[in-house]
Amino acid sequence: MEEASTQALSTLPLADTLDQQDHLSALPSELLDIIFNDVRLANGEKQLLGLVSKRLLPFTRSTLYRNVTVTSQTQLARLCRTLADNPALGKVVQTLEVAFAAKEEEPVGGAEDGTAAAEDGAEETQDSQTDKQDKAETMDAPLEVDDAEMLRLLQSLPRLSCLGVRHSAMAQLVISDAFTMDHGKSLGEIRLSFADTPTADALRPLGHLPVLSRLSLLIDAKPEALLEPGNPWDVEPESLFSDFAIRNVQHLRLGGSFIGPGLPVLSLLFPNAKEVQMHAMPWDLVTTPIYSFLPSAHLTDLTIVQSPLVIEGRAMPVRSFSDSFSRFSNLTYLFLDTAADLTPLFPHLASPLPLEYLIFGENSRPKVAQLKPLLLGPRKLADLRVLEVNSVPSGQSGNPLNPLDADGLEELEKVIQARQDGEQEAAFCDWVLPDWYEGLTSADAEDLLRSTSESETLVEGTFIEALIHERILGQQVEIARGERPALTEEEIGSVPGPAPREAKESAYWAMAGLMYVTNLMGTRGRKTLQEILGVEGIDVEVPGVGDVASLLV
Structure with missing residues (x-):
């Protein structure tokens, strides 16, 4: 093919050849x-x-x-100058990310540098140190962008569709009338960071942006500032936003390192929002008016993530938050991540709420008894497709988990199985946690072990592996050394099915060591496995479900 092309080109006149x-x-x-x-x-x-x-x-x-990210004042200054010299390039930019926060400029080669040099044995005089510092500051001084230059930059990007600004002062320019009145007409998404909670009046210019549908506001306000008298949100909610709203925004995210009680009130500005995410929510500051501001008519997706900060040790009530759910008639997705007591919430999650996805984050502690009415009974969530519980495993978190009780476990399993039949395939993920068994007694374990004759299924589940491994056994070190404490009659009786005592003991220790042994490798792992199972000549490093289940016959 290449030869043919070369021959064809060789037959053309020189001018034609250069063109081709x-x-x-x-x-x-x-x-x-x-x-x-x-x-x-x-x-x-x-x-x-x-x-x-x-x-x-x-x-x-x-x-x-097309997609520009600047990470320093110097880069931003160079971008401003480049676009000023080449205006046509501004029409190419579709995404701009100002990915650096406002901070005080640190001098280059300051006093600390001199101290460190002296400690390293440098013998330069103070005068020479000062001369070096002056030269470094002159050479490395970053370029700066003032408000006027930043505004001209934004105004020179007619096709900008996505804008992210971490710099608080520059974020103020984005929400100014000077920019929004005549520019930003193609902006569909804005992500802004502020040092303080912006007032409603400050955000109103965003209403001039005709296609803005996604808005993210991140606040880095200090907690003490939020408690000072005269907070801009110390007003009656009825007096806010009576004749103004930003109706195009459908995806709203509010959050930051800490946000005050006023930020959720901003949701009044966005009555048509369908998806609302509130991150770092201080539940201790929650009051009834705040959550009543959420746009109930159109809200379909709601994410609430609790702030880890509790001001002055205040309690974390969720009563007022729970009461708001009766208004969310179209809510299909709910994500909750909070260590607060969720007991008042569950009655409000029942039918006729059309929830399809109910997800609890790693800090949530729902109990099986609380989940059961959502799957069973006259007010069950008929449309529920996904139920996730993602608590942090014990030992990985500083706070102990509240145990999930075992009430209705078997019944819940049947309901989940029933939901998996037919067209409505459920995807209930992780609703049985590795840590939910921590509060169980031996009697509870015995009831659960006897609840089914299908031992293989029981051993295969996360519950039995974790239950036997950590709760009933509780002596992994002794097992690793091959030292088996004597079993009580109750523990022997927890192994289902007719079998000699010796076989039941072996089965018990097989289940007890199952999770532990999988973490052991090499010769030591195989040797320990032989001791636990009471057999010799094992060639596998990790026991399979069939190996353990065969001992339970």
Whole structure:
């Protein structure tokens, strides 16, 4: 093929040959775009492809400027100057991320540097140290961007669709009338960070952006500032937003390192929001008006993540939060991550709420008895497809988990199985936790072990592996050494099925050591496994379910 092309070119006049050497000139722009995007080169190398063919130059610019991230004042200043010198490039930018926060500039080569140098044995004089410092500051002083330059930059990006600004002062420019009145008409998503909770009036200019549908506000306010008298949110909610709303926003995220009680009130600005995420929510500051502000008419997805900070040791009530759920008639997705007592919440999660996804985060402690009415009974969640409980395993968190009780365990299993039949396939994930058994007594364990004759299924489940391993056994070190404490009659009786005592003991220790042995490797692991199972000549490092189940016959 290559030979044929070469021969064909050799028969053409010289001028025609030079034209044909740019083989990309005849390809349509859409195909060139695909080819260019599939070239796996770093951005610094892709810009050189413009030298290969003039047809690639627009795509080179597009790659470099379509999605722009700046991580320092100096980079931002260079971007401002580049776009000022080449206005056409501003039309290429679709995403801009200002990925550095406002902070005081640290001097280069200050007093600490001199101290460190002296400790290292440097014998330079103070004068020479000062001279070096002055030179370093002169050479390395970062370029700065003032408000006027930043505003001109934003105004020079007519096709900007996504904007993220971590710098608090620059974020104020984004929500100013100077920008929103005549610019930002293509902005569909904005992510802003503030040092303090913005007032409602400050955010109102966002209403001028016609296609803004996704908004994220992150607040880094200090807790003590939120408790000072005169907080801008110390007003009656009825007096807010009576004649103004930002109706295009459908995806709203509020959060930050800490946010005050006023931030949820901002949701009044967005009455048409369908998805609301509230991260680092201080549940100790929750009051009835706050959650009553959530847009009940359109809300379908709600995420609440509790702040780890508790001001002055206040309690964390969820009563007012729970009462709001009666208004969320279209809510289909709920994610909760809080260490607060959720008991008042569960009655409000029942039918007719159309929940399809109910997810508890790693700090939540729901009990089986609380989950049971959501799956059974007259007010069960008929549309529920996914139920997840993701508590942190014991030993990985500083706070002990509240145990999930075993009430209704077998019944819940049957309901889950029933939901998995037919077209409505359920995906109930991790609803039985590795830690829920911590409060069980031996009697509880015996009842559970006798609840089914299918020992293989029982051993295979997360429950039995973790239960026997940590709760009933509780002596992993002794097992690793091959030292088996004497079993009580109650413990022997916890092994189901007719079998000689010796076989039941072996079965008990097999189950007890199952999880522990899987963490042992090599000769020591095989030797320990032989001791636990009471057999010799084992060639496998990790016992399978069949090996253990065969001892329970």
